[in-house]
Amino acid sequence: MKKSYIKSFLLVCSLGLFQSLFAQTGPQKKIITERYNKQQILQLKNKFQQKEGNEKQRALQLAKINNWPVTISKNNTYLELQKVSEEGRPVYYTTFNADASFSTRTNHLNSGGSLGLSLNGQNMIAHIWDGGLALATHQEYDGAGGTNRFSVGDGTTTVHYHSAHVTGTIIASGVQANAKGMAPYAQAIGYDWNSDISEATSAANNGMLISNHSYGYATRDPDTGEAWLPDYYFGGYIDDSRDWDELMYNAPYYLMVVAAGNDGDDNTANGAPLGGNSSYDKLTGHSTSKNNLVVANAQDANVDSSGNLISVTINSSSSEGPTDDFRIKPDITGNGTDVISTLHRNDADYYSLTGTSMASPNVAGSLLLLQEHANNVNGSFLRAASLKGIALHTADDAGPAGPDAVYGWGLLNSKNAAMSITNNGSTSLIQELTLTNGQTYQITVDSDNVNDLIASVSWTDLPGTTTTVTNSSTPVLVNDLDIRVTKGSTTYTPWKLTGLTTNGKGDNDVDPYERVDVEAASGSYTITVTHKGTLSTGSQAFTLIVTGINSSGSTPTCSDGIQNGDETGVDCGGSCEPCQTSSNCTGEISTFPYSETFESGIGAWTQDSNDNLDWTRDSAGTPSSSTGPSSGADGSFYMFIESSTSGTGYPNKTAFLNSPCFDLTSAAQATFEFSYHMYGSSMGTLTLEASTDNGSTWASLWSTTGNQGDSWFTASVNLSAYLGDTVKLRFNGVTGSSYTSDMAIDAISLTTDSSGGGSTECTNISLSITFDNYPEETSWEILDSNGAVAYSGGTYGDQADGSTLNLTGCIDDGCYTLVFYDSYGDGMCCNYGNGSYTLTNTDTGTVLVTGGSFSSSQSDNFCLGDTTQSNLMYTASDINEEILDVVVYPVPVKGNILNLKTSASVVKYNIVNTLGQIVLEGETNNKSINVSTLNKGLHIINMQINSKTVSKRFIKE
The missing domain is CATH 2.60.40.3080 (Immunoglobulin-like)
Structure with missing residues (x-):
């Protein structure tokens, strides 16, 4: 392999190149998201919004039938109905309070603190989802940081004491000194918790860095004490867990901070706890996601004047982990006991509350300051995985040695975290990198011979596979990175949980954060980062964090052993020069429109040697049944991934197909179009990526996954972000779990005028299908104006019950009919699950069709483009019973x-x-x-x- 392992810049190098790019002011928030696939995030938002609406509507309908209260206020706790479980039980959100800054050392970062940093949250924004809103006119939301620092993000008008308290814990200016928040100059945007994930998706798409969520699922009826949740919710990776992971993976600078919950003293709500130990396994919902930061609640810590922890005790009400696959959850501990903060009854209202609801904003506000510090020092914000990793890396161990299911990695130490950012490149290292398939990253460091040498890796993982199995031990980790530290013949391995109350060191195959501690370190050590199996999507961004070192000896080495001075991102000798090299792109295409149909060969497209499977030019189809195309989208030939052979074609094999370089330096606009075919029950993922440095680094532009049915679809991708530059594209195909995951591409075009790729304009659409408990009954067709089947899909026996499938394409403008079928005749909702479907015009964000409640079929008309017929959109609630009963x-x-x-x-x-x-x-x-x-x-x-x-x-x- 001719490239270095380092696929992103060393932070100390890259941040110097991007001074002034990042901040949370308006134009600079745009920079945070410039590498996001904003269209894909918009599709996620639409999917989540539809799902939330369907769940809420069904819950309200059943509430009327069963006399369930929609909201409950009792014993200073607020609950609101959100959805219904698969077993037909109500699922409520509840606030997590049971009746700060000193404990977590955040005061050392504020003005007057020992570090001299004067970090108060200037120009930073905290996003807060809760049971209502803070009182915007409270005196604590004015002050030295500015007036009216609280605003509303979703049009909500209802104020709530809990929301007010959480908001003050983050941004209170300190008019009453003991109520000062972690970030007293910061702004806060408040939302109620209804539609939380769709609203968070929109906010992330606009540059949100940190959100706080001091709520979760209520485990009991507060009136009767009856347990509400199914046992598999406890510690399980369910739809809610996965949805938040999917959002954070697609918005890698966004970190969700979550309260663990206040069920620590409830040992009977979970009827089947892990190992039969009722003192553990109490996390539910978004608290079992992989990529967020889940916060436990500690009593006030005993800390000396220098910020050193003397002792700390967990509050018994704090919910214990771990997850069912024994991930380390909660992640970290904050101080949420007897916290004084703002209330909502008047502009000078205060109160003291206890709970993980208070610990979570204690941590969220502190992390906001760490992002502010990173931006001040380096000119850019940290990836969410970096921020989370630094917090876990520098936390003070509490409870038994090492991580555990009560404190997580320990009590947040904001002072140590800030110092690791300050000292990056000298006594600490923070490297934001990317590992590709088959690569190994290695670096040699020198211990400072005083402190323990600690090395960790942190990454934002792809969303995993959900489960409805109680206490399922199957890991939900998708990309499994590994870190090892070696000295001579001695290898140091990372921490892991080995049981509910035990931990150890060894191979960790469940956590997206791994940490190796070398006690009494001295001399030089080699740190190695590798991965197991095949990386889904072909690469994984990660952050390496090292402390307890000195500045000499921090040198990466080359994977091919050749010191040639032009490695990717960072020279193996440590030089920053390669960060500024030009693309040196050869074979450029500068005449447009450009097209390739592969009828005479593969043209200027090339195979890549850094994968483990090839694209092949084909016209004969595949010998395997129920997969692959039978002909091309334009002519006979197409480019094809054949997945038929176990071990070589599947599972999770990656194939790259590289384009020539496209010279867009004179283009006023640019659109890339292609046809794709993804038919098979175990279909993997197809991604279109772009590079402006001749393939050294890649950014995702478009991606889709799962069985799309036996049809060719067209995708249209706007390349406006690359105007004035030269760009190289590649198709990244990853096969699925079996031979039925063949995929193909054809009919490629790139145009630089407004005419598009052909004589007919097309509109980008997405079809999101959430299945009921019988996906094998569901199918659909899109009929053109002549009644011909233009596109079709299903049935979906390979899909998990209750799962969601997202299909995308570019359909020629005109009028169509979308028909959904249920072979049993009971529709998709709501007899056996909460199925639904939504068709969205992703160019405009307009929902064209939505439905799910029908008998044998449901038909909806819609139009795309500049047509004389308007959309005839109607939902299940608009359809007469006589239509449903046909x-x-x-x-x-x-x-x-x-x-x-x-x-x-x-x-x-x-x-x-x-x-x-x-x-x-x-x-x-x-x-x-x-x-x-x-x-x-x-x-x-x-x-x-x-x-x-x-x-x-x-x-x-």
Whole structure:
């Protein structure tokens, strides 16, 4: 391998190159998100918004039937109904208070602190989701940092004492000295907890760095004491856990800070705790996500004047972990006992509260200052994984030695964390790097011979696979990185949990943070970072953090053993010069429009040697059934990933296909279009990536995953971010878990005018399908204006119950009909799960169609582009019962009569064959149609009922 392991810049190098790029002022927030796939995050937002709406609507419907209260206020605790569990039980959000800065050493960062940093949250913004809002006029939200520092982010108007207290813990200016917040000059934006993840997705897409969530699932009915949650929610990686991980993976500078919960004294809500030990396994919902920071609650710590921890005790009400796969959760501990902060009744209202609800903002506000410090020192903010890693790396151990399921990695030490940022490049190292498939990163460091040498890696992992199995020990980690520290023949391994109350050192295959401690270190050590298996998407960004060293000896080495001075990102000799090298891109394309259909070869496209599978030019399809295309999207040939052979084609094999370099220096606009085919029950992921340094580093532009059905789709990607530059593109295909994960691409074009890639404009759409408990019953079709099937998918027997599938494409402008089918006849919602579907115009963010509550089928009309027909969008609530109850029988039709069951008196209809040709049409009032003239095979009958179109499939034998 000719490149160095280092695929991103050493932080000490890169931050010097990007002075002034990052901050939280308006124009600079844009820079935070410039490497985000903003279109993909918008799709996530739409998916989450639809899911939240469906869950809330069903919960409110069942609340009326079952007389469940929508909100509950009791014993200073507030609850609000959010959704219904798979078992039909109500799921409420609840605040986590049971009835600061000194303990976590944040006061050493503030003005007058021992570090002399005067960090108070200037120009920083905290985002707070809670049961309501703070009182915007409270005196503590004015002060030296400015007036009116609290604002509302979602149009909510209801104030709440809990929200006010949390807000003050972060931003109170200190009018009353003992109520001063962690970041007294910072701003805060408040939201109520309804629609939290969709709102957070929008905020992250606009540059949000840190959010606080001092709430979670209520485990009991506060009136009767009845346990509410299913046992698998406790410690389990459920949909809520995965959704937040998906957001944070797509917005890598965003960190969600979460209260662990206040169920530490409740040993019976979980009916099946891990190992039968009822003192543990109490985390639920978003507290079991991988990428966030979950905070436990400690009593006031005993700390000396220099900030050294003498002793600390956990508050017994703090919820204990770990997760069911024995990840270290909670992550860290803050101080949330008897915290004085703002309240909501008047502008000078204060109160003392206790709970993880108070510990979480104690930590969130402190982390906001650490981001401020990183920006002051280096000119850029830290990745969320870096910020989280620094906090865990520098925490003071509490409880038993090493990490545990009560304190996590220990009590937050903001002073040590800030010092590690200050001393980066001398007595500490913070390197933001990227590891690609098959690579190893290695660096030699010298111990300072005084302190323990501590080395850790932290990364934001891909969302994992959810489970409904109680106490499932299957790891949900997707990309498993490993860190080792060696000296001579001695190898030091990272910490891991070995049981509910025990830990040890060895191979950690569950946590996206690993730490190696070398006690009484002396001399030189080698730190090595590798990965297991194949990295999903082909690479993984990570942060290496090292303390207890001196500045000499911190030298990375080359993976190929050759010191050639032009390694990727950072020279192996430590020089920063390669960070500024030009792309040296050869074989440039500068004449547009450009197109490639692979009919005469692969053109200027090339295979990549840094993968473990190749794209092949093909026209004959695959010998495997139920996967791959049978022909090209434009002509006969296409580029193809064949996944048929175990070990070489699957699982998780990566294939890169590189474009030539495209010279966009004179282009006013640029659009890249391509067709893709991803058909197979174990489909992997296809990603389009871009590079402006001839392939040294890559940024994701577009990605989709999962079975898309046996159809070609078109994607259209805006390259406006690369105008004035030269850009290289590549397709990154990762196969799935079996041979049914073949994928193909075809009909590539790049245009630099407004005409697009062809004679017909297309509109980017996304179809999000959340399945009920029977995905194998669900299928869909998109019919064009002639009734022909343009696109189709399903059924989905390979999808997990309750899972969500996101399909994307670019459809030619015009009018269409989306038809969803349920083969059993009970729809997707709400008899056996909460299924739904949403079709969205991702170019505009407009929801075109939404539904899920029907019987055998549901039909919706929509239009794309500049058409004369407006969208006929309606939801299940708009559809008359007579539409929902339409049935055609018998199926198959073995004679000559097709019968209709509907309450409509007259039905107009047409019947189309699989070629989209209308073969029969008419009107019936006796609910029977003579189909004797039809050929054998599949047909679709489109019926007009009360100005709505209902489509049903049937087979004529």
